[in-house]
Amino acid sequence: MFRVVKAEQLAEKIFQIWVEAPHVARNARAGQFLVLRIHEQGERIPLTVSAVEEDCVRIIFMAVGKTTLELSTLKAGDSIRDVAGPLGKPSEIGKSGTCIVVGGGAGIASCPIIARAARAAGNRVIGIIGARNADFLILENEMRESCHELHIATDDGSRGFHGFAADVLKKVIAGKKIACVWIIGPAIMMKVTSKVTRERKIRTYVSLNPIMVDGTGMCGSCRVVVGGETKFACVDGPEFDAHEVDFDLLMQRQRVYFDEEKAAVERYHEHSCQCGTGGHHG
Amino acid sequence: MGERPAAERLHDFQEVDGGLSPEEAVAEAGRCLQCKKPTCVRGCPVEIDIPAFIARIAEGDISGAARIIMENNLLPAICGRVCPQEIQCEGQCILGVKETPLRIGDLERFVADHERIQGPVIPLIAEPTGKRVVVVGSGPAGLTAAAELARLGHAVTVFESLHEPGGVLVYGIPAFRLPKEVVRAEIDQLRAMGVEIRTNHLAGTSVPVSDLLSYDAVFIGTGAGLPFFMKIPGEQLNGVYSANEFLTRVNLMHAELFPEYDTPMRHAGRVVVVGGGNVAMDAARVARRLGSRVTLVYRRREEDLPARRAEVIRAKEEGVEFVLCANPIRILGDPFVTGVECVRTEICDPDDTGRPEPAPVEGSNFVIDADMCIQAIGQGPNPLLIRKLEGIRYGRKGNIMVDEEGSTNLDRVFAAGDVATGAATVILAMGGAKKAARAIDRMLRGSNR
Numbered sequence: 001m002f003r004v005v006k007a008e009q010l011a012e013k014i015f016q017i018w019v020e021a022p023h024v025a026r027n028a029r030a031g032q033f034l035v036l037r038i039h040e041q042g043e044r045i046p047l048t049v050s051a052v053e054e055d056c057v058r059i060i061f062m063a064v065g066k067t068t069l070e071l072s073t074l075k076a077g078d079s080i081r082d083v084a085g086p087l088g089k090p091s092e093i094g095k096s097g098t099c100i101v102v103g104g105g106a107g108i109a110s111c112p113i114i115a116r117a118a119r120a121a122g123n124r125v126i127g128i129i130g131a132r133n134a135d136f137l138i139l140e141n142e143m144r145e146s147c148h149e150l151h152i153a154t155d156d157g158s159r160g161f162h163g164f165a166a167d168v169l170k171k172v173i174a175g176k177k178i179a180c181v182w183i184i185g186p187a188i189m190m191k192v193t194s195k196v197t198r199e200r201k202i203r204t205y206v207s208l209n210p211i212m213v214d215g216t217g218m219c220g221s222c223r224v225v226v227g228g229e230t231k232f233a234c235v236d237g238p239e240f241d242a243h244e245v246d247f248d249l250l251m252q253r254q255r256v257y258f259d260e261e262k263a264a265v266e267r268y269h270e271h272s273c274q275c276g277t278g279g280h281h282g
Numbered sequence: 283m284g285e286r287p288a289a290e291r292l293h294d295f296q297e298v299d300g301g302l303s304p305e306e307a308v309a310e311a312g313r314c315l316q317c318k319k320p321t322c323v324r325g326c327p328v329e330i331d332i333p334a335f336i337a338r339i340a341e342g343d344i345s346g347a348a349r350i351i352m353e354n355n356l357l358p359a360i361c362g363r364v365c366p367q368e369i370q371c372e373g374q375c376i377l378g379v380k381e382t383p384l385r386i387g388d389l390e391r392f393v394a395d396h397e398r399i400q401g402p403v404i405p406l407i408a409e410p411t412g413k414r415v416v417v418v419g420s421g422p423a424g425l426t427a428a429a430e431l432a433r434l435g436h437a438v439t440v441f442e443s444l445h446e447p448g449g450v451l452v453y454g455i456p457a458f459r460l461p462k463e464v465v466r467a468e469i470d471q472l473r474a475m476g477v478e479i480r481t482n483h484l485a486g487t488s489v490p491v492s493d494l495l496s497y498d499a500v501f502i503g504t505g506a507g508l509p510f511f512m513k514i515p516g517e518q519l520n521g522v523y524s525a526n527e528f529l530t531r532v533n534l535m536h537a538e539l540f541p542e543y544d545t546p547m548r549h550a551g552r553v554v555v556v557g558g559g560n561v562a563m564d565a566a567r568v569a570r571r572l573g574s575r576v577t578l579v580y581r582r583r584e585e586d587l588p589a590r591r592a593e594v595i596r597a598k599e600e601g602v603e604f605v606l607c608a609n610p611i612r613i614l615g616d617p618f619v620t621g622v623e624c625v626r627t628e629i630c631d632p633d634d635t636g637r638p639e640p641a642p643v644e645g646s647n648f649v650i651d652a653d654m655c656i657q658a659i660g661q662g663p664n665p666l667l668i669r670k671l672e673g674i675r676y677g678r679k680g681n682i683m684v685d686e687e688g689s690t691n692l693d694r695v696f697a698a699g700d701v702a703t704g705a706a707t708v709i710l711a712m713g714g715a716k717k718a719a720r721a722i723d724r725m726l727r728g729s730n731r
Binding site: 066220 | 664
């Protein structure tokens with residue numbers, strides 16, 4: 001059992017949880033993830049290690065599926081049945097010059113830890129964070145502190161630049177020598193945004209989020225095609241060369257259980273407690 | 283007791299084989315010839331004194347039988363169920379020449395089940411040695427090594443990456459062949475012996491290699507958990523699974539109980555399973571229980587199927603259709619699987635492994651309609667930890683190189699089971715782990731002097 005130390009809502013549908021998991025916290029590096037299972041009936045879901053403080057790790061997630069909805073009801077003092085990790089390869093961070101870290105939506109969760117590591121390695125770090133609108137924007141202050149320079153974009157212009165993170169990225173890289181770029185967000189956002197750096201052949205990493213079960217290379221559920229080769233995102237990634245990733249295939253395979261997930265969410269809402277406390281009983 | 287009818291067992295995941303009743307067991311034990319030079323023992327990878335335990339059953343002394351088995355095998359309830367006895371002890375039984383061989387596996391299981399109901403029996407544990415041993419992986423090899431080392435008086439810590447210990451015994455082998463309470467009981471016994479099992483810990487990352495090497499000895503039993511895919515077109519379509527994923531979703535995560543359990547599994551009307559080993563049979567029989575029509579495609583002949591004969595027969599009884607001498611060349615669909623295109627094969631001369639090599643017959647292509655394709659064509663060692671153990675010698679297929687006692691080229695590091703041999707059987711893993719545990723014990727006691 002792993003104790004929830006702190007739990008709060010960060011933005012519309014986006015939550016953060018600090019959980020005590022020393023084996024993960026002491027060994028995690030930027031870019032890695034963990035797999036958790038809330039209770040005995042739970043599924044195993046992968047989430048990025050978003051920050052580490054002593055024996056605790058932070059996860060940030062958007063409550064959209066049954067498991068993340070349930071996770072969003074946890075409070076400090078509750079516990080999570082299983083937390084395994086750290087999993088996956090850490091981000092490749094060296095001293096290379098100017099780096100850009102681009103986050104979209106809940107994907108911003110993965111950005112500060114990379115930005116801080118890149119900065120600590122002696123790079124100049126530019127952050128770009130984007131969301132649908134101001135209500136969905138997270139970790140602005142943390143990114144401001146982690147980066148030398150921060151840009152914000154919202155689709156509706158309610159905060160920062162009116163447009164996509166990709167548009168901001170285009171402007172930021174113009175005429176500058178850029179060593180490398182991280183782009184983390186929904187698959188479609190990573191696909192579109194990574195096109196911006198393709199022509200200039202700027203080394204660009206994306207963190208892929210396919211469906212996983214064990215997260216240790218055992219099941220092959222998370223297979224992705226990178227540079228024409230099949231890779232397991234859990235052990236060969238999760239970060240890959242953005243310009244080699246088959247994003248359409250990633251999005252296709254993310255939808256394998258679309259019907260089942262939808263049914264599970266509907267069932268979850270139906271079964272939401274009618275005892276009047278507003279809680280959910282598994 | 284014996285086997286439940288196929289029509290009944292298709293509706294649940296309860297054990298297929300009900301085992302022997304006490305009367306049946308005593309009667310069966312009475313058939314043993316008590317050979318002076320028992321050939322059955324030679325057929326046993328862990329050298330159980332088979333005639334001795336059989337004699338105890340015949341006398342009605344089941345606990346006595348258990349003590350004899352436990353001298354050589356701490357996991358008899360598992361071995362009695364999943365060992366390929368027909369090519370081991372029972373294959374060597376003299377009774378088999380004229381009639382049916384003695385049902386040694388069923389008798390072993392009978393004894394183990396009888397003892398389990400009485401509660402865990404803690405074997406005699408040697409004086410604590412003060413030595414600490416780390417065991418990586420809690421499958422057949424890891425559990426055996428842990429049990430053996432604990433019995434010899436060493437302090438044992440087991441690291442398991444999944445949330446439940448047991449490795450392939452819990453994620454791979456379905457409950458209808460090996461009920462999970464059997465595995466849990468064996469694990470409870472290990473804990474009662476003082477073994478510490480830490481789940482959710484991935485050795486090499488949750489526990490850095492330097493920490494592993496700080497123990498007095500390291501035993502690696504990480505198995506063969508990396509699934510192979512055929513590398514044919516269409517493999518990325520939705521509905522293509524490795525047997526590992528399909529079996530894990532059901533056996534470990536209980537996708538068959540979705541939405542009571544949260545892990546989903548798509549319902550497939552028709553399933554094609556590729557492969558002819560025990561894992562393929564397991565996948566096919568699980569798919570039948572999920573209500574699918576199942577076709578198993580294997581590239582060689584029926585007599586070449588590597589699976590246990592009994593499992594092939596049970597699969598057929600349960601309605602799995604076999605398409606032999608055929609091999610998939612492409613999976614069709616967009617984006618969900620709609621069919622598997624196969625080609626007929628003909629059997630040519632034996633290859634260098636001595637098995638007949640199938641060759642495709644040109645123009646013989648045909649399509650099997652399917653909305654799911656499960657590939658059960660084998661698996662290799664997971665490289666995660668191996669790559670982090672600097673300097674460890676491993677073979678072309680990624681398996682750790684060991685000597686006869688399971689010793690690797692690294693000081694104080696041992697390995698056994700599938701990670702050393704490549705994918706094999708539970709009992710071979712146990713046999714190897716036991717040898718390695720004894721070698722570790724000798725090394726640790728030697729360094730005491």
